[in-house]
Each structure stands twice: as structure tokens, then as C-alpha cells.
Amino acid sequence: MSSVHDEIQELINIYLKGNESKEIKDKVESHLRECKECRDELAVISELRKVEVPDPGDLFWNTLPKKIRITAGEEKPGRFSFKKLFFSPLPFASVVMILMLLILSQTRNKNINEETFNDPLSASNMDYSDLNEEDIPLFVNNLLLDENYSLHEDISGNSYHSEFASLDAKELESFNDALKNEGLHGG
Amino acid sequence: MEDDIGLVERYIAGETDAIEELVMRYQKQIYAFIYRMTKDMEESKDLTQKTFLNAVKGIRDFRKTASFKTWLYQIAVNTSLNHIKRDKREEVEFEDSVASSQSGALTSILENEKREQVRKSLDTLPERQKLAVILRVYESLSCAETARAMGCSEGTVKAHYHSGVKKLKEVLKEKDYEFSS
Numbered sequence: 140m141s142s143v144h145d146e147i148q149e150l151i152n153i154y155l156k157g158n159e160s161k162e163i164k165d166k167v168e169s170h171l172r173e174c175k176e177c178r179d180e181l182a183v184i185s186e187l188r189k190v191e192v193p194d195p196g197d198l199f200w201n202t203l204p205k206k207i208r209i210t211a212g213e214e215k216p217g218r219f220s221f222k223k224l225f226f227s228p229l230p231f232a233s234v235v236m237i238l239m240l241l242i243l244s245q246t247r248n249k250n251i252n253e254e255t256f257n258d259p260l261s262a263s264n265m266d267y268s269d270l271n272e273e274d275i276p277l278f279v280n281n282l283l284l285d286e287n288y289s290l291h292e293d294i295s296g297n298s299y300h301s302e303f304a305s306l307d308a309k310e311l312e313s314f315n316d317a318l319k320n321e322g323l324h325g326g
Numbered sequence: 327m328e329d330d331i332g333l334v335e336r337y338i339a340g341e342t343d344a345i346e347e348l349v350m351r352y353q354k355q356i357y358a359f360i361y362r363m364t365k366d367m368e369e370s371k372d373l374t375q376k377t378f379l380n381a382v383k384g385i386r387d388f389r390k391t392a393s394f395k396t397w398l399y400q401i402a403v404n405t406s407l408n409h410i411k412r413d414k415r416e417e418v419e420f421e422d423s424v425a426s427s428q429s430g431a432l433t434s435i436l437e438n439e440k441r442e443q444v445r446k447s448l449d450t451l452p453e454r455q456k457l458a459v460i461l462r463v464y465e466s467l468s469c470a471e472t473a474r475a476m477g478c479s480e481g482t483v484k485a486h487y488h489s490g491v492k493k494l495k496e497v498l499k500e501k502d503y504e505f506s507s
């Protein structure tokens with residue numbers, strides 16, 4: 140079959156629907172006038188189109204949609220689906236809220252951690268540049284103290300640092316001795 | 327009017343009334359297609375219902391790249407072909423006897439009988455050719471849509487369609503069918 144007939148025969152269904160453009164109409168009709176093969180094709184197809192389908196009636200049409208909805212609803216009782224979660228607005232909003240809260244709490248924790256890390260009272264962050272020899276015993280004691288209290292760091296986040304910050308050198312020394320004795324004699 | 331994809335999304339989101347709207351939109355087309363394949367009203371009613379239920383079951387597999395209509399036809403094609411195959415195995419002997427007893431009445435030129443003749447000749451086509459002719463002629467699906475519904479290439483659809491129509495022409499000529507145009 141040559142491509143001209145092929146093209147016309149592809150257009151016949153559009154032509155028979157009756158809403159074709161003027162251009163298609165002219166093209167099909169002028170070809171049909173001179174081509175028996177395509178005229179026969181048109182005849183067969185227009186005969187086919189006359190064959191009707193019996194109507195099952197309004198009762199069928201009016202009840203089928205509801206029937207499908209009910210039967211389909213029975214077949215999938217509340218199945219969980221991620222897609223469902225993301226397509227419906229309410230669950231979607233709550234998922235977004237939870238995610239935002241998680242991200243917020245993460246960044247807040249991060250900030251707190253950074254503050255603790257940069258605590259100027261922590262031995263590792265101390266500036267030793269202006270220490271002289273007389274300060275060294277105190278410095279060593281402070282290191283020991285630092286070890287002692289960091290082992291007992293309160294998980295609630297309260298730091299011993301603030302309490303020690305108000306003590307002077309002598310008080311710290313005696314406190315350190317007391318701690319040492321506790322370590323030797325206590326539990 | 328809300329588009330099909332909007333309704334599908336609303337249904338998936340839990341708004342079950344959206345499926346009623348979709349069924350209302352396509353039930354007549356799907357029923358007519360199935361009737362042309364099966365020639366039995368009661369069977370067609372059942373298969374129309376089955377088609378929509380299968381569609382709902384697989385609605386999450388629907389890809390928005392294709393139109394909902396074409397996807398629905400694809401399900402209707404599979405649902406009716408499965409049924410026809412099962413039916414054929416059960417009723418081969420019965421069909422043979424009915425066909426031979428009716429063949430004598432088909433030579434009349436009365437309009438109704440002419441249509442019956444066309445209808446019958448459609449039944450003589452191999453299944454895939456018949457499908458291509460029905461989808462293109464009655465359902466007005468384009469070549470691309472028919473290919474999608476039948477699960478084959480556009481080239482295959484064209485080949486099935488043209489050999490189907492050609493065979494119909496021959497069958498009708500053999501029976502001295504008078505074309506009205």
C-alpha cells in the first residue's frame with residue numbers, strides 16, 4: 140500500500156467523526172473521488188460505525204459508580220501507604236511539622252554542644268600564655284580538678300564549672316584535697 | 327471540570343467520591359467497547375464492573391505520563407481478553423452449532439441484517455485485528471493510544487488495523503454485501 144492511501148486511511152476515522160478541519164476534509168474527499176480502494180475502506184468503516192450497542196439502561200449507569208466505590212472500599216481496608224501519606228494534605232502537613240521540629244531540635248542541640256565545647260573554663264581551652272612559675276601548682280591542681288569533675292559531669296547539663304568559678308585559689312586547693320581523700324578512703 | 331489526573335490524586339488521597347466521577351465519565355465508553363468484543367449485554371455489564379474494579383486496585387500503578395482514558399482501555403482490553411479466552415475454552419462446541427444454524431439468514435439486504443452481517447464479519451477477524459479495528463473505529467483512539475491500550479507498537483497497530491479492514495472488505499464482498507456509499 141502506498142503512503143498516500145495509508146495517509147488517507149488514517150484520516151478516514153477523523154473524517155467520519157465529522158469534526159475534521161477543512162484541509163483534511165478536502166484532502167480526503169479529493170482522494171476518494173479517484174481511488175476505489177480508499178472508497179471501499181470508507182464504506183466498510185462507515186458500515187461498521189452503524190452497528191449499535193444495546194443500552195443496559197439507566198439503572199445500570201446510575202448504580203455502577205456507587206457500586207465500584209463501595210466494592211473497592213471493601214477490598215482495601217485502610218492499607219497504609221507512603222504515597223497516600225504524601226498525597227493527602229493533613230498527614231502531609233503533620234509529616235512536615237515533625238520533620239521541621241526534628242531539624243530545629245538538631246540545630247539547637249548543635250548550638251549547645253558548641254557552647255560547651257568552647258567553654259573558656261575547660262582546661263583544654265585555657266589560655267596559658269600569661270602563666271608564671273608561681274601559678275604552676277595551681278594550674279596542676281586545676282587540671283586534676285578538671286579531670287575529677289569532668290568524670291562526674293551531670294547529664295542534665297548542669298556544669299560544675301559555674302560553682303568552681305566563684306572559688307578562689309585557696310578554697311579550690313582545699314576542695315581538691317578533700318576530693319583526693321575521698322578518692323582514697325571513700326567508695 | 328476537574329481533569330482525570332486530579333480525580334485520581336483525590337481518590338488516592340482518600341476522597342472516595344472521586345472514583346464515582348471517574349466511573350461516570352467512562353462507563354459508557356468502556357461498556358460499548360466490551361460489548362463489541364463480547365456481543366453479550368450481561369457479560370459486558372459484568373466485565374465493565376470488573377474493569378473498573380481492576381483499575382481501582384491498580385490505581386497506584388497509573389503513571390501520569392499516559393492519559394487515564396488510555397490506561398483504562400488497556401485494563402478493559404486485558405479484562406475482556408482474559409474473559410474471552412476462558413469462555414472460548416468452555417464453549418467451543420456450542421458456538422459452532424449456533425454459527426452454522428444462523429448463516430442462512432444473512433443474505434438479506436434489509437438494513438438490520440446488513441448490520442448483523444458487518445457485525446458477524448468483525449467476529450471472523452483474528453483477535454488482535456478485531457481489537458485494533460474496534461479501538462480505532464468505534465472508540466476513536468488514535469494510533470498511539472491504541473498501541474498503548476494493546477501493549478504493542480504503533481506499527482503493529484497499523485498492520486493489525488489495515489489487515490483487519492482489508493479482510494472485512496473481502497468477507498463482505500464475498501457475501502455480495504451492498505455498500506451504501
Ligand SMILES: [Zn+2]
Binds near residue numbers: 175176177178
Ligand atoms: Zn487510496
